[in-house]
Amino acid sequence: MLYLYAIVDRPGEMPLPRVGLADQPIFFYQDGEIGAVVSRVDPQQVTTEASHIWRHESVVEALAEAGGTLPVRFGTFLADEAAVLAMLAERRASFVAGLAQVRGRVELSLRAIWTDLPPPPAVVEERPRSGRDYIERRMVEERAAALRRLRAEQIADDLYAHLDQYAVASVRKVLPTERMVLSAAYLVAREDVPRFQAGVAEIGRDRPDIRLLCTGPWPAYNFVSPA
Amino acid sequence: MSDFLSPDRELTLLDLLDRILDKGVVIQGDIMLSVADVDLVYLGLRVILTSVDNIELMRGAHLNPPTTPRLE
Numbered sequence: 001m002l003y004l005y006a007i008v009d010r011p012g013e014m015p016l017p018r019v020g021l022a023d024q025p026i027f028f029y030q031d032g033e034i035g036a037v038v039s040r041v042d043p044q045q046v047t048t049e050a051s052h053i054w055r056h057e058s059v060v061e062a063l064a065e066a067g068g069t070l071p072v073r074f075g076t077f078l079a080d081e082a083a084v085l086a087m088l089a090e091r092r093a094s095f096v097a098g099l100a101q102v103r104g105r106v107e108l109s110l111r112a113i114w115t116d117l118p119p120p121p122a123v124v125e126e127r128p129r130s131g132r133d134y135i136e137r138r139m140v141e142e143r144a145a146a147l148r149r150l151r152a153e154q155i156a157d158d159l160y161a162h163l164d165q166y167a168v169a170s171v172r173k174v175l176p177t178e179r180m181v182l183s184a185a186y187l188v189a190r191e192d193v194p195r196f197q198a199g200v201a202e203i204g205r206d207r208p209d210i211r212l213l214c215t216g217p218w219p220a221y222n223f224v225s226p227a
Numbered sequence: 228m229s230d231f232l233s234p235d236r237e238l239t240l241l242d243l244l245d246r247i248l249d250k251g252v253v254i255q256g257d258i259m260l261s262v263a264d265v266d267l268v269y270l271g272l273r274v275i276l277t278s279v280d281n282i283e284l285m286r287g288a289h290l291n292p293p294t295t296p297r298l299e
Contacts, residue, residue: 071250074248215239
């Protein structure tokens with residue numbers, strides 16, 4: 001079986017990492033200007049253990065440093081050359097558009113966490129004394145939640161206003177959990193990464209009410225389809 | 228890999244898993260890696276990811292080593 005790492009631009013002109021999973025040699029199949037980077041691996045040999053996941057990632061990172069790269073989700077196998085070429089032909093338009101979007105760019109992950117959110121009540125409240133008591137409690141809870149949402153949206157807008165200038169695209173989610181204000185991924189030109197990171201650090205200094213966690217640069221996992 | 232990851236390394240690992248198992252190009256392969264395994268890892272990951280804030284709270288608190296996400 002062939003294990004798939006990534007779809008890339010002009011693989012013939014790109015230095016490829018030497019070996020991938022199970023230390024098998026890396027090679028590619030090409031269809032026009034796009035290619036699929038693969039190695040021969042017995043599916044039984046690949047599991048979700050950390051070393052295998054890191055090996056997939058290190059191959060994709062090396063490719064992304066060398067040229068336009070769309071990372072393929074971990075654990076994808078195709079039977080043979082014919083299956084790979086058929087897949088490339090079938091999805092060519094989408095791959096070409098995706099590669100045009102990520103070429104020369106990397107992904108940065110950003111999360112914002114409240115630093116001042118009061119801890120959730122530790123004890124179970126006593127039962128409401130009446131129907132009216134119950135309704136009043138619910139109204140207080142809902143107002144608190146609505147206020148928190150409003151504040152999260154203001155913080156998120158503030159972050160976008162500062163960071164969008166360094167990014168070409170983003171995907172983001174406000175309040176993915178109660179304690180997290182924002183979870184986002186930014187597509188950033190490789191040369192703009194230091195400016196993006198400096199921008200994040202600057203916002204972090206100005207806003208004691210949140211803590212910002214930034215990881216990357218990553219291959220563009222969140223931007224594999226054209227926007 | 229060390230048994231005791233720093234919160235920074237742990238966050239990086241979580242971000243990696245979130246990407247590699249849930250994002251990226253999805254190709255209908257002839258075989259997908261034992262999908263049940265991936266789903267299980269990912270399910271566990273979602274639980275940990277939603278508590279990234281808790282990992283962050285561990286920064287500076289070295290009394291208890293952070294829990295290492297187990298991938299096996």
